Amino acid sequence: MTAPRTIHFTLNGAAVAATVMPHQSLVELLRERFDLFGARESCGQGLCGCCTVLVDGRAVSSCLYLAAFVDGAGVTTVEHLAADGDLDPVQEAFIETGAFQCGFCTPGFVLMTKQLLDEIPDPSDDDIRHYLSGNLCRCGAYPEIVAAVKLAARRQRGA
Amino acid sequence: MTPFELEEPVLLGAALALLDPEDSSVRAIAGGTALMLMMKSGLYRPRRLVSLRKLAPALDGVRSAPDGGIEIGAMVRLSDLRRSAVVRAAAPVIAETLLTHSNVRVRNVATIGGNLAQGDPHMDLPPVLIALGASVRLAGPGGERIVRVEDLLTGYLETVIANNELITAVIVPPQTGWRTAYAKVTARSADDWPALGLAVSVRVEAGIARDARIAIGAATETAMRLPGTEALLAGRAIDDALLQEAGRAAAAEAPVVADHHGSASYKRVLVAVHLGRALRQTIAGAER
Ligand SMILES: Cc1cc2nc3c(=O)[nH]c(=O)nc-3n(C[C@H](O)[C@H](O)[C@H](O)COP(=O)(O)OP(=O)(O)OC[C@H]3O[C@@H](n4cnc5c(N)ncnc54)[C@H](O)[C@@H]3O)c2cc1C
Ligand code: FES
Numbered sequence A: 001m002t003a004p005r006t007i008h009f010t011l012n013g014a015a016v017a018a019t020v021m022p023h024q025s026l027v028e029l030l031r032e033r034f035d036l037f038g039a040r041e042s043c044g045q046g047l048c049g050c051c052t053v054l055v056d057g058r059a060v061s062s063c064l065y066l067a068a069f070v071d072g073a074g075v076t077t078v079e080h081l082a083a084d085g086d087l088d089p090v091q092e093a094f095i096e097t098g099a100f101q102c103g104f105c106t107p108g109f110v111l112m113t114k115q116l117l118d119e120i121p122d123p124s125d126d127d128i129r130h131y132l133s134g135n136l137c138r139c140g141a142y143p144e145i146v147a148a149v150k151l152a153a154r155r156q157r158g159a
Numbered sequence B: 001m002t003p004f005e006l007e008e009p010v011l012l013g014a015a016l017a018l019l020d021p022e023d024s025s026v027r028a029i030a031g032g033t034a035l036m037l038m039m040k041s042g043l044y045r046p047r048r049l050v051s052l053r054k055l056a057p058a059l060d061g062v063r064s065a066p067d068g069g070i071e072i073g074a075m076v077r078l079s080d081l082r083r084s085a086v087v088r089a090a091a092p093v094i095a096e097t098l099l100t101h102s103n104v105r106v107r108n109v110a111t112i113g114g115n116l117a118q119g120d121p122h123m124d125l126p127p128v129l130i131a132l133g134a135s136v137r138l139a140g141p142g143g144e145r146i147v148r149v150e151d152l153l154t155g156y157l158e159t160v161i162a163n164n165e166l167i168t169a170v171i172v173p174p175q176t177g178w179r180t181a182y183a184k185v186t187a188r189s190a191d192d193w194p195a196l197g198l199a200v201s202v203r204v205e206a207g208i209a210r211d212a213r214i215a216i217g218a219a220t221e222t223a224m225r226l227p228g229t230e231a232l233l234a235g236r237a238i239d240d241a242l243l244q245e246a247g248r249a250a251a252a253e254a255p256v257v258a259d260h261h262g263s264a265s266y267k268r269v270l271v272a273v274h275l276g277r278a279l280r281q282t283i284a285g286a287e288r
């Protein structure tokens, strides 16, 4: 049906329900219905990573993801990382190394880094480039971003 | 995007029944990465999309076949394909190809079925699967048929898949004796869409190329084999002169077209150079 439907999912740890249209994207749902503005649509084509969120622990481009498809899933946005009032180690590392200028791309880089460190706790430079190659930073903070990922990795390993 | 109906059947039969043989504004949606791009740009305005999401349990997983080949469920996501130990053992070139395919987020969502059904000549996996001799299982109202990937793709965004057929699996035959390499050539970053994709499979015995399968993508209207170049290699001793001759032959044989990744004459030069390199890579592998 082109009619709206109700979906149920876990958003940043809380069970939520939402009424969505079949043609609504996930980034639209998060911004318009839940006032979560960390994910933002920039390229709209899967290329830049500004709209990154985690669905069942995996990073996706929410600009290319139908909202209806998160029915039954768990969605995590950048807002959740500091939900307890403390910044996540990845966020702290980005601040300490100055890994941004305008900050528009930062939520996406932070969430990609979360997935990277979940899968590879001690990433090589190649691993970092590979995971972050789909995120674009127009301010060109790439060297500092790579440094931030390494710092966060060291801290999380307790090294 | 314009509004559409969204159906989410849980059984294959129901999904097939929801498709419409006469109406191309009704389509399946798997990961949606290719469809979302087309819908957002207005290139495609569906009336109804039939989501395969709830069929995923039946169309998932990578299995070893009794003959030593593998069978990949249509809903297997590219990131799972890249990590699959079964794939790495049976056809490592697939995992290697996925390393520079799109990006982690796209691979987390995009499926192998959607990749092949899209019929986009700029994709990396179709030439690789052609060189591996792979086929797809197509389910339709009348039952199942098996089509080789090289026969599946017929033109730009065109395939032989009927409106009311679905890919259920990809079959990769055993690769005993064969070595495959894929050369992805991009005009910008390494993980960009390819300007040229060349997949080369050879069966080498004592320095002689007994058999070859060569498939080209991205530089042509659709991914395809180059039978003339394959025939030129068969039974010949492999040396630098032959590799150069094969490169020139492939550049002459392939119906190369221009796009925003490069002119046709530029792409022909790429073909001539990279065919030799890809062949050398397979041969180096074979002699290891
Ligand atoms: C940012 C970005 C970068 C990319 N870079 C690359 C790249 O470097 N190399 C590359 O090769 N590709 C690249 N791609 C393309 C990507 O590989 C495809 O978008 C993806 O594989 C499509 O799979 P999907 O499951 O998302 O398909 P969908 O979008 O869901 O479907 C695509 C088509 O297939 C049909 N379909 C889906 N599943 C089935 C089925 N089981 N049976 C029959 N029909 C079906 C749909 O009806 C639709 O017509 C890129 C895409 C993006 C967004
Ligand atoms: S806005 Fe989604 S990837 Fe750029």
Ligand code: FES
Residues within 6 Å of the ligand: A099, A100, A101, A102, A103, A104, A105, A106, A136, A137, A138, A139, A140, A141
């Ligand atoms: S900090 Fe400005 S785009 Fe990355």
